[in-house]
Amino acid sequence: MGRYVFKLPDVGEGTAEAELVGWHVKVGDTVSEDQLLADVMTDKATVELTSPVNGVVTALHGEPGVMSPVGGPLVEFEVEGEGNASAAAPAPVAEPEPEVAPELEAPEAEEIAEAAPVAAAGNYVFKLPDVGEGTAEAELVAWHVAVGDAVEEDQLLAEVMTDKATVELTSPVSGRVAALHGAVGKASPVGGALVSFDVAGAGNVAAAPKAAAPVAAPAKAEPAPKAEAPKAKPAPAAEAAPVARKAQTPGVRPLASPAVRKRARELGLELQFVPGSGPAGRIEHADLDAFVAHGARAPSEHGTSSPSTYAKAEGTTEVRIIGLRRKIAEKMAESVRRIPHITYVEEIDVTALEELRAHLNAQAKQTGKAKLNVLPFIARAIVVALRDQPQINATYDDENGVLTQHAAVHLGIAAQTPNGLMVPVVRHAEARDPYDTAAEIARVSGAAKDGSAKREELSGSTITITSLGTLGGVVHTPIINHPEVAIVGPNKIIERVVVKDGQMVVRKMMNLSSSFDHRIVDGHDAAVFVQRIKGLLEHPATLWM
The missing domain is CATH 2.40.50.100 (RNA polymerase II/Efflux pump adaptor protein, barrel-sandwich hybrid domain)
Structure with a gap:
């Protein structure tokens, strides 16, 4: 053979x-x-x-x-x-690397070097795979296993985060965890050692006979009862975890997979109150079940820790900024550092637009079409306005001094998700009617929120909408989604008394806050662009003419 x-x-x-x-x-x-x-x-x-x-x-x-x-x-x-x-x-x-094997075994070797070798065991090193195009490293978000755990093939090992998404890594082999490489919140290089296993057979690290013995030795060092304990009693672990995480400090984001977060939302639970039984207090599905079985209430000590409204508060809390929140912080800082922003705000009379939207939504009840909010109309206005100013539908490579103007309008939709701010993309917005646009915005935003969005659905936008209308606010200063050159931000719609044709009338008004890369877009061009959007939204019949 x-x-x-x-x-x-x-x-x-x-x-x-x-x-x-x-x-x-x-x-x-x-x-x-x-x-x-x-x-x-x-x-x-x-x-x-x-x-x-x-x-x-x-x-x-x-x-x-x-x-x-x-x-x-x-x-x-x-x-x-x-x-x-x-x-x-x-x-x-x-992929054995001679220098890796001694380094990986060093922490264990001194303690177990004298143990008798087991001929049928070997060391398997699982290395961080390429988790995204062009990714050189990924940040370790959470471990799902601990040293000594017996794991099965395809069992979840860890979560890592790239610039685009969180990726769950599963075990390629069955074996026992001998070592974990890397700390939560730290970046690990692609191809670097992540988990070392004791496995049956030769493993994938061709070590010298002396080095092979120590890797196999943990099987003799009687960790078997220790490894069976976590599998045999998940319930006690769920009860022990609250001791480490009781009275969750506001602002500290609990550890949980996207599937657990989605289920918690469906159950109406706040994860900050759910004790976790996984590594580092991670919340599992069983923890949600246990929490619901006990009445789905916040821990009693949380409710009684401050008996008086005027009790003095003491102490400080340090929160490590890791995972997607750190990526967001880095991207925002990069955008502000690299792009000289100019922000232009204009008020728009959307009375006619709201009347049209109400009329279409009334018809939708009979036809079964989706209900429309204001975003599809704003998206269409942007598409039409860009026809006269293609330099705004562009991405700028400032390192090479190249501006790429895009014929297609791939519209980014800034969306708040349980994992932080993401920008899913509605591709070819120029080819969509309002119902198709609304459906696609809902689809990609929903995928971003439940963690199922694919990499291509979170990249490639050419201009972005960031809407704070549902949260109120009169005006804001949006930060451009680098390397784009413009971002459009509608604010809330309110009824105001305005002067129209010499008469004081009540109109529905909305402010539009937009930012532009001043290296590419002059103030005059920014004003022309926003005024074009204003004219289209104030006369919505012209949106599809």
């Missing part, structure tokens, strides 16, 4: 990497030549990859949603004959 390594072929002209969309086989499957193995996606199309040989799948490299380099190992087979991997070839495919 031999070993055959199938590497990702060149799937398009100039393509250096491709995103793995899905596997069609699993480890242990017997496949035939030309059988479908996986789907990968390039910038142009989705490509189906088929097997070049007959054999048994022994390893799969990569996870759906992760970028794989052209020429990198994708599938390993056990085949008849010699295969295509020589005796020296397994090392590059398994």
Whole structure:
């Protein structure tokens, strides 16, 4: 029998990497030549990859949603004959790094070096995969396992965050956690060690015989009862966690997966009051069940900690800014630092627009169409106004001094989510009617809020709307979504007494706050753009003329 390594072929002209969309086989499957193995996606199309040989799948490299380099190992087979991997070839495919093994084992080696080796055990090092196009590092948001835990293949290990989204990492093997590399809130490099496992077999780190023994030794050091304890009694863990997290300090965001957060919203629960049983007080589904079973109320000590309205408050609380909140902070700081903003505010009489919207919504009850808010009309006004000023529908590469004007209007919608501020994108807003625009805004915003948004749905906008209308506010100064050059921010609609044709009348008025990159957009051009939007919204029939 031999070993055959199938590497990702060149799937398009100039393509250096491709995103793995899905596997069609699993480890242990017997496949035939030309059988479908996986789907990968390039910038142009989705490509189906088929097997070049007959054999048994022994390893799969990569996870759906992760970028794989052209020429990198994708599938390993056990085949008849010699295969295509020589005796020296397994090392590059398994990615052993001689310097990594001693470093990873150093914390454990001194304590267990004298333990007897177990011949059938080895060390498997799980490295941080490429979690996004062009990503060199990712921030560790939370651990889901601890040293000594026995884990199964595909079990959730950790959450990491890129500039675009939070990614859940699962275990590629079954084994026992020997070491965790990295601290929550710190950035880890792509390809750097993340978790070390004690596994059955040789593992993927080709260590010297002396180094192999210590990695295997934890199995002899009787951690088995210790590892079974967390699995055997999840309920006590859920009861112990409140001791560490009781009376949650306002402003400290509890740890929980997007699925748990979504379920908590559906149940009407505030996660800051739910005791967590996971690592570092992480809230699991079982914790929500336990909280609901106990009446779904805030902890009693939280309600009685301040018996008097005028009791003195003592102490301070330090909150680490990590995860998406830190990414948001960095992006906002970068935008303000790099872009000289000019903000222009204009009031708009939206009485006619509101009458049209009310009329359409009344008809929608009979036709079954979605109810319209004001955003689809603002989106259309932006699209029409951009026809005369294409330099505003643009992105600016200030490092190379290149302004890219876009024919298509990919409209960013600044949305507040449980994980922080995100900007999902409505693509080709210029080709959508108000109902289609409303439906797409709802879809991408909902995906951002429940954590299901794909990377391409959170990037590529050419101009952004940030709406604070539902929260009130007369005016605000929006920050441009770099590298765009403009952002439009509607404020609340209020009834005001205004003078119209010499008469005092009550009209529905809305302020529009917009910011522009003053390097690209002159004040005159900014005013012309906003005045064009004003004219369109005050005479809504012209929006589709």
